[in-house]
Amino acid sequence: MTDKANPDTRDLAAATRLVAAGRRPEWTGPVVNPPVWRASTHLYEDTAALAEGPRRNEDGRFFYGRRGAPTQWALADALTAMEHGAAGTVLYPSGVAAIAGVLLTLLRPGDVVLMTDNAYDPSRAMGLGLLADLGIETRFFDPLDLPAYEAAFCDRTRAVLLEAPGSLTMETCDVPALARIAREHGATSVLDNTWAGPTGFAGLSHGVDVVLMALTKHVGGHSDLMMGSASAGADLYKRLRLRAQNLGHVVSPDDAALALRGLRTLSLRLERETASALAIAAWLEQQPQVARVLCPMLPGAPGHDLWRRDFTGGCGLFSFVLRGGDAARRNRFIDALSLFGIGYSWGGFESLVTPVDPASMRSVMAWPPANYAPEDRFGVRLSIGLEDPQDLIADLARGFAAID
Numbered sequence: 001m002t003d004k005a006n007p008d009t010r011d012l013a014a015a016t017r018l019v020a021a022g023r024r025p026e027w028t029g030p031v032v033n034p035p036v037w038r039a040s041t042h043l044y045e046d047t048a049a050l051a052e053g054p055r056r057n058e059d060g061r062f063f064y065g066r067r068g069a070p071t072q073w074a075l076a077d078a079l080t081a082m083e084h085g086a087a088g089t090v091l092y093p094s095g096v097a098a099i100a101g102v103l104l105t106l107l108r109p110g111d112v113v114l115m116t117d118n119a120y121d122p123s124r125a126m127g128l129g130l131l132a133d134l135g136i137e138t139r140f141f142d143p144l145d146l147p148a149y150e151a152a153f154c155d156r157t158r159a160v161l162l163e164a165p166g167s168l169t170m171e172t173c174d175v176p177a178l179a180r181i182a183r184e185h186g187a188t189s190v191l192d193n194t195w196a197g198p199t200g201f202a203g204l205s206h207g208v209d210v211v212l213m214a215l216t217k218h219v220g221g222h223s224d225l226m227m228g229s230a231s232a233g234a235d236l237y238k239r240l241r242l243r244a245q246n247l248g249h250v251v252s253p254d255d256a257a258l259a260l261r262g263l264r265t266l267s268l269r270l271e272r273e274t275a276s277a278l279a280i281a282a283w284l285e286q287q288p289q290v291a292r293v294l295c296p297m298l299p300g301a302p303g304h305d306l307w308r309r310d311f312t313g314g315c316g317l318f319s320f321v322l323r324g325g326d327a328a329r330r331n332r333f334i335d336a337l338s339l340f341g342i343g344y345s346w347g348g349f350e351s352l353v354t355p356v357d358p359a360s361m362r363s364v365m366a367w368p369p370a371n372y373a374p375e376d377r378f379g380v381r382l383s384i385g386l387e388d389p390q391d392l393i394a395d396l397a398r399g400f401a402a403i404d
């Protein structure tokens with residue numbers, strides 16, 4: 001039996017947890033959703049209560065706006081409930097802020113961080129810029145080459161940043177093995193789990209120490225907010241929380257309410273996106289203009305076996321590579337599409353398309369890979385939204401007609 005006032009959602013299926021999580025009666029009152037608490041100042045009964053505030057830096061306690069109020073607490077609580085093994089979740093003003101907040105918690109001058117070579121490009125830029133300026137060294141590794149990864153550890157390696165599947169080229173790595181090796185070498189593993197989210201990949205259960213997400217993508221789900229999160233077990237959560245407070249990170253209650261609204265429908269949207277993406281990826285595979293489809297959910301595609309083994313869901317984001325041609329031909333294809341918006345980000349209700357040129361964003365992994373024909377190098381990334389997949393296929397067919 002669950003207590004209505006304090007529901008324990010841990011043993012419920014993910015879809016049920018998405019509905020119930022974070023809805024504590026002391027935060028919602030008699031309504032379904034926590035109201036938007038817009039607040040900088042929190043008021044105290046008397047000076048004794050005021051003096052208590054700094055001494056008791058705890059979740060769910062009023063103090064001052066930077067520590068949030070029930071709207072942000074409810075979102076953090078819901079995300080914690082979605083991540084088995086998490087003691088808490090820190091919210092950040094963007095996904096990049098989450099990556100920075102986590103790495104700045106774990107690393108000190110002189111330390112080394114191992115970063116997957118197919119990391120989101122701003123993560124790479126953070127390693128080569130911000131972290132380098134602080135005397136922290138970033139070394140990139142091929143996440144598919146476990147012996148080389150293991151050999152890359154040294155006595156200064158403190159953290160590893162993973163992403164599965166990797167950005168743009170979508171390689172799916174063996175997260176449990178990479179996390180285990182990191183732990184054996186005394187390093188903290190961090191996973192950017194934005195692609196699969198908590199319903200698609202249980203990061204902490206697979207041995208990762210910190211799971212972060214850009215909530216901007218699927219959790220928000222409607223292309224109208226920026227936010228990030230990091231969830232971890234008790235010790236790491238405490239450190240992440242303190243560092244986020246040092247950095248002054250806080251998210252607006254309006255955005256937290258939007259993210260919480262998005263979270264409720266996450267599994268439904270992801271199921272739909274995944275089914276559409278699979279249909280579109282399978283169709284693309286049959287097109288003569290397409291050399292490769294980089295979609296780990298597609299049977300036979302690179303990474304499919306690991307995806308099947310470890311993941312419980314997918315999403316609408318994948319890439320494909322045109323057969324030959326040049327950048328101008330690819331641009332003609334993209335410009336001929338009418339249902340796909342041209343723009344950054346992904347995970348919204350609407351489909352998006354961007355050109356993909358990973359060569360300058362890799363240090364260790366070759367682009368195009370050695371097993372590709374050298375002329376097959378012009379990539380396209382699709383974020384499949386909630387439109388009817390047959391309409392999207394017809395739109396892509398129009399794009400191909402424009403380059404035939």
Ligand SMILES: Cc1ncc(COP(=O)(O)O)c(C=O)c1O
Nearest residue numbers: 094095096120194214216227345
């Ligand atoms: C894998 C991944 N991680 C993190 C981010 C950063 O999120 P934000 O745009 O909220 O800073 C992105 C954004 O595209 C992303 O694709």
